[in-house]
Amino acid sequence: MKPLLALALLLVTGESQAQPRPQLTPEQAAAHTVAAYLGDWKPAPLADLATSAADFVVKPGESVQAAIDQVPDKVPDQGKAGSRRWVIQLLPGTYRGPLCIKDKAPLALVGAALDASAVVLVDNRFSGKPKAENEAAHPCWPELGKTTIGTSGSTSMLVASDDVQLISLTVANDAMDGVRRGEAYPKGVGESGGAQAVALTLMGDRIQLDGVRLLGHQDTLYAKRRAPDAPARQLVRHSLIAGDVDFIFGNAVLVIEHSTILTRANRRTPGHGGIILAPSTAPDVTQGFLVTHSRLVGEPGIAPGGTSIGRAWDAGVKAGTWIAGTSPNGVAVVRDSEIGAHIGPWAASTSRRPFDASTNRLHEFNNRP
Numbered sequence: 001m002k003p004l005l006a007l008a009l010l011l012v013t014g015e016s017q018a019q020p021r022p023q024l025t026p027e028q029a030a031a032h033t034v035a036a037y038l039g040d041w042k043p044a045p046l047a048d049l050a051t052s053a054a055d056f057v058v059k060p061g062e063s064v065q066a067a068i069d070q071v072p073d074k075v076p077d078q079g080k081a082g083s084r085r086w087v088i089q090l091l092p093g094t095y096r097g098p099l100c101i102k103d104k105a106p107l108a109l110v111g112a113a114l115d116a117s118a119v120v121l122v123d124n125r126f127s128g129k130p131k132a133e134n135e136a137a138h139p140c141w142p143e144l145g146k147t148t149i150g151t152s153g154s155t156s157m158l159v160a161s162d163d164v165q166l167i168s169l170t171v172a173n174d175a176m177d178g179v180r181r182g183e184a185y186p187k188g189v190g191e192s193g194g195a196q197a198v199a200l201t202l203m204g205d206r207i208q209l210d211g212v213r214l215l216g217h218q219d220t221l222y223a224k225r226r227a228p229d230a231p232a233r234q235l236v237r238h239s240l241i242a243g244d245v246d247f248i249f250g251n252a253v254l255v256i257e258h259s260t261i262l263t264r265a266n267r268r269t270p271g272h273g274g275i276i277l278a279p280s281t282a283p284d285v286t287q288g289f290l291v292t293h294s295r296l297v298g299e300p301g302i303a304p305g306g307t308s309i310g311r312a313w314d315a316g317v318k319a320g321t322w323i324a325g326t327s328p329n330g331v332a333v334v335r336d337s338e339i340g341a342h343i344g345p346w347a348a349s350t351s352r353r354p355f356d357a358s359t360n361r362l363h364e365f366n367n368r369p
Helices: 003-018 034-038 064-070
Strands: 056-058 086-090 093-096 099-102 107-110 119-123 157-160 164-167 170-173 200-202 207-210 213-215 221-223 233-237 240-243 245-250 253-257 260-263 275-279 289-292 295-298 307-310 331-335 361-365
Touching (some): 034 253, 064 086, 064 099, 240 245, 245 253
Parallel strands (some): 099 157, 157 200, 164 207, 170 213, 207 233, 213 240, 253 289, 260 295, 275 307, 289 331
């Protein structure tokens, strides 16, 4: 092995680099299927503008948030399959600014059917961005009393609502695009912190993404629960998720199917590999992230084995204080997928506990190069 490649692997995976990538048995894999993760939820048909007119049509220069605000609020005990879905059509163009979908009736945001890149919802916020203590970090996430907007406040779009569909569009956070082009990080921000810049946060149940592009760098997709025991089944199909560090993270039940997961290059110091999955599943929950029938690919410039397939996000746990059965213990299964040469082993957790196949719940099944 060449010295530089060995160094890159060590930097990415730490103590985990000598560990195997554990494989599920067929019997174990039977518990990690799309049907098992979705349970009694049968995803609704996607909103189709060819069969019914949109309730609202938004064109460039107009406010997407204003259209969202016109959708009625959710009625308690409604919002399940068969109820009225409101449809917002977004005409091709770029729409900049933070978006908030919170406690709304079932709705769909629909972009351009043939080209997800034609409709772009984007903002350029990042965790270390300063704010006043009495200033809200995000329309959906006040974070008052703090002087930076934080990771949660950095999101371009936050969906805190059930039964939402995002179809044929792009959600992006371009805050670190300049760094990727060789520019300096903002003051006080760097690879060690402050550069988290979420594109999309999902905080609801029965959420569907289809034909969507999610573009960011660190923390692109935040898939989470509104409360520790709140249901949060989120389904991503026929989509692209791009980033570099922990760019799919959270504690939701997330299914990614027939999609592409792209590790981006050029933002971080050469030799510092990326990390894809970072689940923070509660210790008594057996379902976390499921990636199936998908492709894990990397941009040119990423060393073979230089990207960790993932690590457990021990949310709220300081280094050396993780407790089995009490602390989060992320669940992730990557199965029946194409794995690029850039993919290396699972990494040590965020609280620095070494990857150990006997305690970690991170597995693969039936993948291929």
